[in-house]
Amino acid sequence: MNLSLSEQLTYSTVRIECELKTGGTSTGTGFFFNFLEDKTNNTHVPVVVTNKHVIKNALKGKLIITKANENGEPIDTQHFTLVFDNFESFWKLHPEADIDLCAMPIAPFLNEAAKRGEKLFYIPFTKDLLLTEKQKEELCAIEDVLMIGYPNGIWDSVNNMPIFRKGTTATNPLIDYNGKKEIMIDIAAFPGSSGAPVLIFNEGGYRDKKGNMYWGNSRIILLGVLYAGPQATATGEIIMTPNIQRPIAVSHIPNNLGLVIKSERILELEKLFKQ
Numbered sequence: 252m253n254l255s256l257s258e259q260l261t262y263s264t265v266r267i268e269c270e271l272k273t274g275g276t277s278t279g280t281g282f283f284f285n286f287l288e289d290k291t292n293n294t295h296v297p298v299v300v301t302n303k304h305v306i307k308n309a310l311k312g313k314l315i316i317t318k319a320n321e322n323g324e325p326i327d328t329q330h331f332t333l334v335f336d337n338f339e340s341f342w343k344l345h346p347e348a349d350i351d352l353c354a355m356p357i358a359p360f361l362n363e364a365a366k367r368g369e370k371l372f373y374i375p376f377t378k379d380l381l382l383t384e385k386q387k388e389e390l391c392a393i394e395d396v397l398m399i400g401y402p403n404g405i406w407d408s409v410n411n412m413p414i415f416r417k418g419t420t421a422t423n424p425l426i427d428y429n430g431k432k433e434i435m436i437d438i439a440a441f442p443g444s445s446g447a448p449v450l451i452f453n454e455g456g457y458r459d460k461k462g463n464m465y466w467g468n469s470r471i472i473l474l475g476v477l478y479a480g481p482q483a484t485a486t487g488e489i490i491m492t493p494n495i496q497r498p499i500a501v502s503h504i505p506n507n508l509g510l511v512i513k514s515e516r517i518l519e520l521e522k523l524f525k526q
Contacts, residue, residue, distance in 0.1 A: 269309035279305030280400035283375035301446030312338030389459035400447030440509030
C-alpha cells in the first residue's frame with residue numbers, strides 16, 4: 252500500500268450521526284487519535300476526538316468505518332457500522348466546562364469487530380503532528396490551512412470519504428486569539444464541521460517566515476479542532492455558533508470564519524485515559 256499524504260488524510264476522520272433526546276438528529280465530525288503511545292512496547296489507546304456539543308443529549312450514535320482487506324488495505328466501498336445506545340455516556344469530557352473537546356475510546360469496538368472477522372481501516376493523528384518549537388520559529392502569521400469534515404452532513408457515502416476545505420489562518424496561529432488557546436481561520440465552516448481537524452498541509456514544498464523555500468519537503472501540522480464560528484443573525488447581530496448540523500429556528504448567515512481550539516488542548520484529554 253502506497254498512499255500519499257493527502258490520501259492518508261481521507262481516512263483520518265469519521266462522520267458522527269446522533270439521534271437526540273429532543274427527537275431530532277444531528278451530524279458532526281470526529282477524528283482518530285492515538286493517546287498514551289508507547290513506541291517501545293508498540294501500545295497506544297485509540298480514540299475518536301470531537302466537540303462536546305456534537306454528542307450532547309445524544310441518545311443514539313453511529314460511526315461508519317471503512318473495512319480493510321486481508322493485506323490491511325482499505326476497501327473504500329465496504330463499511331462497518333458501529334451503533335451506540337446512550338451514546339453520550341461513552342465519551343470522556345474535557346474537565347474544563349468551556350473547553351469544547353471530548354474523546355471516546357474505540358479499542359473495545361475494534362476488538363469486537365476483529366472477533367467477527369472484520370478488519371477496519373483508519374489512519375489516526377498522533378502527537379508527532381502537533382506543532383513543535385522548531386516549527387513555531389518557521390510559522391508565518393498567514394498560513395494555508397486544510398479542514399477535513401462533513402459540512403451540512405455532506406460526504407461521499409459510497410466511499411465513506413469526507414470533504415476537504417481549504418482556507419488560511421485569519422489570526423496569527425502563534426498567538427492566543429482573545430486570550431484563549433484558539434485560532435480564527437478564514438474558511439467556509441458550515442454546520443456539520445464541528446470537531447473537524449484543521450491542519451497546515453503543504454504537499455511538495457513550503458516557505459517559512461524568513462522566505463526560505465523547502466522544495467520537495469511536505470509539511471503537515473495538526474493546528475487544532477474547529478468548534479464554532481461567528482455568524483450574523485437576520486437582525487445583524489454577530490454571535491458565535493457551534494458548527495453542528497441540526498435544525499434551528501433562527502436565520503444565521505455564516506461569515507466564512509471558524510474558531511479553532513489549539514491542538515495542545517487535545518493532549519489535556521489524554522490524562523483521562525491513564526489507568
